[in-house]
Amino acid sequence: MAKRVSTRKIKKHRLYGYDEAGDALGVTSHTVRSWRASGLEVMATNTPHYILGAELIRYIEDKQATKSVKMALDQMYCFKCKEPRKPLWAMVDYIPINGTRGRLTGLCETCEGGLQRFVGKGDLGRFGQIYEITIKGVS
Numbered sequence: 001m002a003k004r005v006s007t008r009k010i011k012k013h014r015l016y017g018y019d020e021a022g023d024a025l026g027v028t029s030h031t032v033r034s035w036r037a038s039g040l041e042v043m044a045t046n047t048p049h050y051i052l053g054a055e056l057i058r059y060i061e062d063k064q065a066t067k068s069v070k071m072a073l074d075q076m077y078c079f080k081c082k083e084p085r086k087p088l089w090a091m092v093d094y095i096p097i098n099g100t101r102g103r104l105t106g107l108c109e110t111c112e113g114g115l116q117r118f119v120g121k122g123d124l125g126r127f128g129q130i131y132e133i134t135i136k137g138v139s
């Protein structure tokens, strides 16, 4: 488990290099670089690269929200609301990832954005009691 990163030392309107951002967050500059691949927006048109403090805070808060969110059985994670939501009309699709796991997808009843939840195939019976599940083929 990765330790929780604190954004307390990050100033919103400051620009950070990888080293400075790492120092302020208590991680290595290598870690900060690796976040680019998972959605951290880096100003990479000039060298050295800079990251806006506000963007660092956004990225870390997003990441921690996705990890720490606890969902009720009838909730799925909404990427727009960034909160657990119920699917519209309780209708979801099951998209298999492999033989034993897959993801449920649906539309958020609040914003109609995409909802998602990873589930085991064995849990489909349980979810089937609250949702109308359409099983999709392997995509």
Ligand SMILES: [Zn+2]
Residues within 6 Å of the ligand: 078, 079, 080, 081, 082, 085, 108, 109, 110, 111, 112, 113
């Ligand atoms: Zn939503």
